Amino acid sequence: MSQGTTSKQLLHLVMGGRVTDPRTLEFENPEEIDVVGVFPSYTAAVDAWRGAAQRTVDDAEMKYVIVHLHKLLDPEAEGV
Template sequence: MEEKESKQTLYLVMGGRVTDPRSVTFADPESLHVAGVYSTYETAVDAWRSNAQRTVDDAEMKYVIVHLHKLLDPSA
């Protein structure tokens, strides 16, 4: 019996200082804080929220969730 390979989802949570609070252009990409890689969107949101709330008083700090599985398999 052949097993179907299920699609793996991966989410990267990262953040850093941005050049403009309305954009996601990071001022110093080499110094980005990588909070981690998560297998569910819910755990990624939890990590994003905790990091974003920790830096809420700094308008130039921004955390984002990157859908890695979409980058790894653009046809999905």
């Protein structure tokens, strides 16, 4: 974080892959999960998620998600 910045870093992971059922988040093969990347803001993560999801829009068994890493790292912290 640069000096003088007071906002807290909110990391987000974008990942996806083939799911066993499109209504769930159970991945068919966890070893083949596509990790799109880790992003410093929810807005950046949504942009990356949208791009990945749109590339696979015709495949109902492919699902991409945003994981709020900052909530896992600090469960008591607030933020999107």
